[in-house]
Amino acid sequence: MITLDHVTLTFPDGDSRITAVDNISLTTPPAFVMGITGPSGSGKSSLLALAATLIHPDSGHVWINDVDAATLTATETAALRREHIGIVFQQSNLVPSLTAREQLLVMAELGGDSRRQRATIRERADDLLHAVGLTEHSGKRPAQLSGGQRQRVAIARALVHAPSVLLVDEPTSALDQERGAEIMELISQLTHERSTATMLVTHDLGHRDSLDGLVTIVDGAIVDTDVPAEHQRLSAASR
Template structure:
């Protein structure tokens, strides 16, 4: 689970400060996807950066599992990101010289101890995740040999490599057509449920919102729709939501 309690973040602007996130409280529970939407410049990416421990808020707390991340130093925050937080960037940022399988294996070995059997376990984990995202046949292809949707699938698999409790996703469909975007959203919903990850997903793409377990809206840094602990819709209700929206 990830919980943001009364989080505020400001940035300097000349002699003043601009508020990017304004007293936001929000909870994402294991196995669910919470969408964060709102107009450009509303603070969505800043909120995600705070949740990812990439930026420390001015006030409030961010809790991942039982850990208050705002109390961590830089080294401790980096270790938490490595072990407990998966980040899916808007651009896949894949290393051009590495195959799809190698992209994942590198993530599995970063900062890890060289325990006996660790390399074999990393190989198995990478193969399992590539299979989960439907790319077993592309494991030896480099990014320029993959489509945009396939690169985004590698991006998602890479974020899951260390079995994170929290998955943070930034505009995963922005560079994809509607069909490929829908496939990525369904993949994120399925993997979040299967791997019991608490997922926060920032998106402008309103067509996908009915698929989400919960949707909140930010305007000028403030949460204007969705209370901190709104009940999550049960998964059995999702097909009815799809039907209502013609999906």
């Protein structure tokens, strides 16, 4: 689960400061896809950066399961991110020289995993490539894959350490409508199958059916909420 508890984020602007995220509280439970939408410059990416622990809020708390990320050191935050958070960016950002399978396996090397953990990662990599429909393409490099296939690899890579939280930024922005719909359906399927708490930034509400809930942000604040009643109660009861 991920809970943003009254988080505010500002940036310097000359002699004053601009508020990018304005006192937002939002909870995303396991096996739930929370969509975040709003106009350009509304604070969606800043909110996702806070959720990813890439930046600390000016005030408020970011809870990843039962850990308050805002209180951690830089080293502790990096470990939390590596072990519990998967991130999918707008662009797939794959390493050109690595095959689809190697894109996933390199995460074990970067994480400094033990030999036993690496064996588990290898098994999970094959499982994930099968889950995203790329088993037959596991030996191909990014240049040999379509845009949709590269995004599937990026999703599998983000899940290879079995994170409890998945953060996705505009996953369909570089895809046509058909491929975009396939990616959204895949994210929804994997979220529910693997009990991941997923926050997903999108500008395309044509994929609304793939989301379990949706909040709209304008000028850094939530202005509209389309979330099941039982989840609203959960958010109200969160920290």
